[in-house]
Amino acid sequence: MKYFYRLLISLSGCLIFLLLHSCLGLLPSLAAEKVTVRYGLFEQSIPVADIRDYSQTQKASSDLQSFLDYLSAKDKQKFQDALQVKMSLDIAALDKLINTGMGKQILSFASQAIARRDQASIPALRSALILGAKSPDGLGITSFLEAYPSSQLVVDVSKIQKLVGMANSSSSSAAAPPKDDVSSSPLGKIALQYQTLAVQDKQFSGCLFGDSISAGLGNTLGNGTFNFGLNGLSTISLLEQLKTLIPTKVKCEKAIIAIGGNDAWYGISDELFSKNLQEAIALVRTMGTKEIFLIPAFYSTVAASLDPTVAAPLSKVEQINVLINQVAETEKVPVAAAGLAPLYENNVLRGNLTSDGDHLNTEGLKIYRQALLQILGK
Numbered sequence: 001m002k003y004f005y006r007l008l009i010s011l012s013g014c015l016i017f018l019l020l021h022s023c024l025g026l027l028p029s030l031a032a033e034k035v036t037v038r039y040g041l042f043e044q045s046i047p048v049a050d051i052r053d054y055s056q057t058q059k060a061s062s063d064l065q066s067f068l069d070y071l072s073a074k075d076k077q078k079f080q081d082a083l084q085v086k087m088s089l090d091i092a093a094l095d096k097l098i099n100t101g102m103g104k105q106i107l108s109f110a111s112q113a114i115a116r117r118d119q120a121s122i123p124a125l126r127s128a129l130i131l132g133a134k135s136p137d138g139l140g141i142t143s144f145l146e147a148y149p150s151s152q153l154v155v156d157v158s159k160i161q162k163l164v165g166m167a168n169s170s171s172s173s174a175a176a177p178p179k180d181d182v183s184s185s186p187l188g189k190i191a192l193q194y195q196t197l198a199v200q201d202k203q204f205s206g207c208l209f210g211d212s213i214s215a216g217l218g219n220t221l222g223n224g225t226f227n228f229g230l231n232g233l234s235t236i237s238l239l240e241q242l243k244t245l246i247p248t249k250v251k252c253e254k255a256i257i258a259i260g261g262n263d264a265w266y267g268i269s270d271e272l273f274s275k276n277l278q279e280a281i282a283l284v285r286t287m288g289t290k291e292i293f294l295i296p297a298f299y300s301t302v303a304a305s306l307d308p309t310v311a312a313p314l315s316k317v318e319q320i321n322v323l324i325n326q327v328a329e330t331e332k333v334p335v336a337a338a339g340l341a342p343l344y345e346n347n348v349l350r351g352n353l354t355s356d357g358d359h360l361n362t363e364g365l366k367i368y369r370q371a372l373l374q375i376l377g378k
Contacts, residue, residue: 032148037067038115039157052142055083077355084362086140088219089133093198098126102190115154124149138218177308179266182230182237191230192241196248199226203251206376209238209284210258213298213360217369222378226252234262235276242283251288254376256336257281260297260320264312270323277327292333293375296321296340301349304357311358318347339371 036045050061058080060068068076097103104122111121131147133139145153182188205224208214215229230241238259257280263273277294284292297320300311328335343353343364351357353364360368 032145032153033151034153035145036152036154037157038154045152048142048145051083051145055080055142074355077361081355081362083141085216085218086138086143087133088138089194090198091130091133093194094133095130096197097190097194098129100193102186102193106186106190113156115156177267180232180234180236180262180268182232182234183240185232188230188232188237192244195228195241196244199245199250200248201250202226203288204253206254206256206378207250207252207287207289208256208258208372209233209241209280210256210295211262213261213368214258216360216365217372220369221372221376225376225378226250229258232262233259234266234268235259235273235280236263236266236268238280239276239283242280246283246286252284253289254291254293255284255287255289256293256295256372256375257284258295258298260324261300261312261317264297264316264320267316270319273320274323274327277324278331281327281331281333292331293336294324294328294333296324296335296337298340298360299344299347299349301351301354301357304349304354307357310356314347336371336375339374340368342367 032048034045034047035051036043044063044067046064046067047061050064054060054064068079071079098107107122107125111125114121114125128144128148129139132144135143135147137143183192204226206221207225208217208221208227208229210229211233212229212231214227215231217227217229219225219227221227228241228245230237233241238257257277259277259280260273268276281292297317299305299314299317302314304311305314305317325335343349343360349357350364353360353367355361
């Protein structure tokens, strides 16, 4: 994850990133000292301090190393990348969100994977979210764990796998082509609801609209900016997102639209993509935006592009980028591509900048973030 809703559904902290990669409670002032992983008869405890040290130094204690030994090199990298995610959230909006019907449902849903002898799983999760988000670093794996009001967090991995599978399920079968179901999925709904609460009547110097690669940045573009990135976003769900946000009266002085990779993956037609992108630009302009920049669709590695369950063919991404340039010329908006050049070699994502062939790892996100900061003039 990478963005807010991934943490919401994986309230157990680091384990969802590891294994699937894939109101203040009136509670005692405690913090989790260890995480206990339970999977059938298997059970192992990991000190939270060891997880924090690993995130900072990449050096694992003997306890943590024995757990990491179960993972592939790719999954270890995903775990390390997930530990670097620290989200700066609007505390008031977060508090309102987890007190909505949908927020309570998500907490109840996630609490099923947390083993406690008392009946305080839901209040404990609520407290850890709020207190973790208040930490100087923002809400992340370690801040969540260190805010959890119990000395031990016991997680049933088999239940997490089942719950997240249910939360991510769509009406299409596993064999069906991928499609845009962002606005209909529980995770998409909760993420968008947070955004509407967080930006009500606010004005930002810069706004970023994009898919999971943009979402992976969190709100790290500086004060006065907001990242509206959502996992799975295409121009179809971007239009729905903008139509939901406009009534909040949010204003964006500059806007960056980084879209297209999922359109290519979902097989959206050229005509529909161009039409949607033009309409999205028109909607962004109603937010009082003075400057709009387009970002080319992101390329994957060759291996990922050959797997239809992971990414779009590189040729389709190339065609989407041709369309982006055509729309940019028609709408008289610039395509900011120069800063992304270090990510690629001959329009192929560099292998050392990705952990799965399709998304950017920590080093890749640094390059992307720097490119965005240059656009925003920061």
